[in-house]
Amino acid sequence: xxxxxxxxxxxxxxxxxxxxxxxxxxxxxxxxxxxxxxxxxxxxxxxxxxxxxxxxxxxxxxxxxxxxxxxxxxxxxxxxxxxxxxxxxxxxxxxxxxxxxxxxxxxxxxxxxxxxxxxxxxxxxxxxxxxxxxxxxxxxxxxxxxxxxxxxxxxxxxxxxxxxxxxxxxxxxxxxxxxxxxxxxxxxxxxxxxxxxxxxxxxxxxxxxxxxxxxxxxxxxxxxxxxxxxxxxxxxxxxxxxxxxxxxxxxxxxxxxxxxxxxxxxxxxxxxxxxxxxxxxxxxxxxxxxxxxxxxxxxxxxxxxxxxxxxxxxxxxxxxxxxxxxxxxxxxxxxxxxxxxxxxxxxxxxxxxxxxxxxxxxxxxxxxxxxxxxxxxxxxxxxxxxxxxxxxxxx
Numbered sequence: 001x002x003x004x005x006x007x008x009x010x011x012x013x014x015x016x017x018x019x020x021x022x023x024x025x026x027x028x029x030x031x032x033x034x035x036x037x038x039x040x041x042x043x044x045x046x047x048x049x050x051x052x053x054x055x056x057x058x059x060x061x062x063x064x065x066x067x068x069x070x071x072x073x074x075x076x077x078x079x080x081x082x083x084x085x086x087x088x089x090x091x092x093x094x095x096x097x098x099x100x101x102x103x104x105x106x107x108x109x110x111x112x113x114x115x116x117x118x119x120x121x122x123x124x125x126x127x128x129x130x131x132x133x134x135x136x137x138x139x140x141x142x143x144x145x146x147x148x149x150x151x152x153x154x155x156x157x158x159x160x161x162x163x164x165x166x167x168x169x170x171x172x173x174x175x176x177x178x179x180x181x182x183x184x185x186x187x188x189x190x191x192x193x194x195x196x197x198x199x200x201x202x203x204x205x206x207x208x209x210x211x212x213x214x215x216x217x218x219x220x221x222x223x224x225x226x227x228x229x230x231x232x233x234x235x236x237x238x239x240x241x242x243x244x245x246x247x248x249x250x251x252x253x254x255x256x257x258x259x260x261x262x263x264x265x266x267x268x269x270x271x272x273x274x275x276x277x278x279x280x281x282x283x284x285x286x287x288x289x290x291x292x293x294x295x296x297x298x299x300x301x302x303x304x305x306x307x308x309x310x311x312x313x314x315x316x317x318x319x320x321x322x323x324x325x326x327x328x329x330x331x332x333x334x335x336x337x338x339x340x341x342x343x344x345x346x347x348x349x350x351x352x353x354x355x356x357x358x359x360x361x362x363x364x365x366x367x368x369x370x371x372x373x374x375x376x377x378x379x380x381x382x383x384x385x386x387x388x389x390x391x392x393x394x395x
């Protein structure tokens with residue numbers, strides 16, 4: 001929906017007029033490379049998209065919060081003092097309420113308000129629609145809290161990213177890393193973010209693709225992080241880290257382990273499956289460093305090769321891919337004008353990201369779309385990605 005349509009639906013639901021309606025927005029993200037390393041303290045390379053969550057919000061004079069989405073019939077209503085009781089009880093609205101709970105615990109004064117959410121980031125597509133919801137919600141509640149308490153300084157968006165991550169951990173039950181929330185909060189148009197997930201040191205890197213563009217291919221396969229192998233992979237990483245610490249006592253996280261260190265000491269990891277998981281993390285961190293160097297020097301050929309290597313590692317070592325993702329990634333590479341393709345996001349469904357010559361995009365969609373539909377019996381969706389800004393209030 002566009003802004004006037006969102007405001008009209010808001011008034012249809014909640015009444016009143018446009019005068020007191022505020023708009024907050026935050027984007028989904030695509031991770032160009034560096035998958036499943038953020039919770040290991042590794043470097044990642046995401047970019048914010050122009051697909052986003054937009055909230056139409058209006059303060060209330062009481063402590064009631066009402067939530068609705070433009071495409072759902074469900075309405076969630078709660079009192080600001082009863083939010084924590086909703087944990088595990090909601091069919092929709094848990095990300096929003098979880099964020100409000102974390103902000104309240106952090107000292108923010110959560111006010112009553114009427115809220116309408118409009119999402120253009122596809123849900124379940126691996127483009128972090130959840131982070132878009134979390135950061136837009138955090139920014140909105142923090143802004144209202146600051147105004148109520150006479151605080152004129154801008155909202156700390158890195159803090160919002162941390163609180164969004166805490167909501168995932170404590171309210172949703174997904175032990176995610178910081179990358180998705182950070183990219184949604186700190187994105188910059190036409191730039192990717194080179195982020196050290198251990199220190200949160202970051203650098204905005206210009207994304208100069210020249211005659212190429214990013215194409216996102218959505219499997220449209222339903223998946224859920226909570227029911228996937230995500231938390232299991234985290235435990236496997238902890239097991240591998242603990243094994244390596246017996247011979248490398250100075251390390252505190254897997255990102256501390258170089259490729260040479262891993263190859264020298266990998267035998268200490270007795271579980272072969274766990275060893276494969278650690279191999280992915282170590283080599284993926286190395287690929288991120290090499291990818292940033294390649295993009296800084298305009299070497300898209302090398303970057304594309306590293307993307308391909310990343311997908312292979314996610315497919316066979318980390319085992320978070322699926323037949324649908326593998327089909328989209330492998331068949332993309334057979335099309336003229338494609339430099340690289342890999343799954344992006346947590347896996348088990350979701351999207352691939354491909355570097356495609358702009359002149360080949362229509363051919364890419366046609367060929368890949370037919371192959372996919374013939375093999376799986378339903379269609380993939382394709383988006384030519386633009387890189388946008390992070391969370392903000394729309395004035």
